[in-house]
Amino acid sequence: MKHVCDYLPKAMLGLFLSISLVLGGCAHTGSNLLGETGTAPDPRLTQSADAKFFSTSGLTACAGAAGVGILACAVASPNDKVKCMVVAGIAACGVAMGANYYYDYRRSKYSDTAQRLQMMNDEVKADTEKVAVRTATLQQVISDDKERIAGIQKSIQSKTLDKAKAQQEIASVDSNLVQMRKDLDGMRTKVTEYQKTAQLERTNGGGKQVTEIDGEIAKMNTKVASLQKEVDGLYSQRSAITLG
Numbered sequence: 001m002k003h004v005c006d007y008l009p010k011a012m013l014g015l016f017l018s019i020s021l022v023l024g025g026c027a028h029t030g031s032n033l034l035g036e037t038g039t040a041p042d043p044r045l046t047q048s049a050d051a052k053f054f055s056t057s058g059l060t061a062c063a064g065a066a067g068v069g070i071l072a073c074a075v076a077s078p079n080d081k082v083k084c085m086v087v088a089g090i091a092a093c094g095v096a097m098g099a100n101y102y103y104d105y106r107r108s109k110y111s112d113t114a115q116r117l118q119m120m121n122d123e124v125k126a127d128t129e130k131v132a133v134r135t136a137t138l139q140q141v142i143s144d145d146k147e148r149i150a151g152i153q154k155s156i157q158s159k160t161l162d163k164a165k166a167q168q169e170i171a172s173v174d175s176n177l178v179q180m181r182k183d184l185d186g187m188r189t190k191v192t193e194y195q196k197t198a199q200l201e202r203t204n205g206g207g208k209q210v211t212e213i214d215g216e217i218a219k220m221n222t223k224v225a226s227l228q229k230e231v232d233g234l235y236s237q238r239s240a241i242t243l244g
Helices: 002-023 059-066 068-073 078-097 099-109 113-158 163-203 208-239
Strands: none
Touching: 059 078, 068 078, 078 099, 078 113, 078 163, 099 113, 099 163, 113 163, 113 208, 163 208
């Protein structure tokens, strides 16, 4: 696992800082997460079964998400500690841990190229399905937020606006947009890291199976791009509101 060994020393401090934050109750996940507006996002965005699908990426965040798995690694022997941490992080985040970690771990676990690539193909498909499920949740919130904005616009035109209430509604929409963008960032991270991993496999003789994986990654990317347009549409509608 050469790449893992190369990268871990630089990330080790951040890794243990992350563990400290988790132990201190400072992990920014779940229903206590506030948007940058100071208003909590819609519970459907933070408390639904799909809320954590794309909430973490990178070594430090995945280490925190792994929780007990990472803490157990702290007492492992020095020779096993690196591998233990990577395995726990991969289990928590998959490819979002980072292409190099993901690639090296898969190679160490599946020496047979065909088997390894089939596993990756299956994981891309599973994440594409997660994008679809998460998209359905976001679409519900987007639809409701658009209705709220339309109601505010109508009140402005009829000069019956309750400004205080409208400000609360807009703050809620803004908070939802912050959360949606975080989800999109997580989705794009997975697409990018899958693309990087596919390139690593291609460089090392993956052949036709990598081409098949490319097709699955493209499907995932298309779904993410489609969701991005819907979120952008909500943002444009919200940006048209000026309460003065």
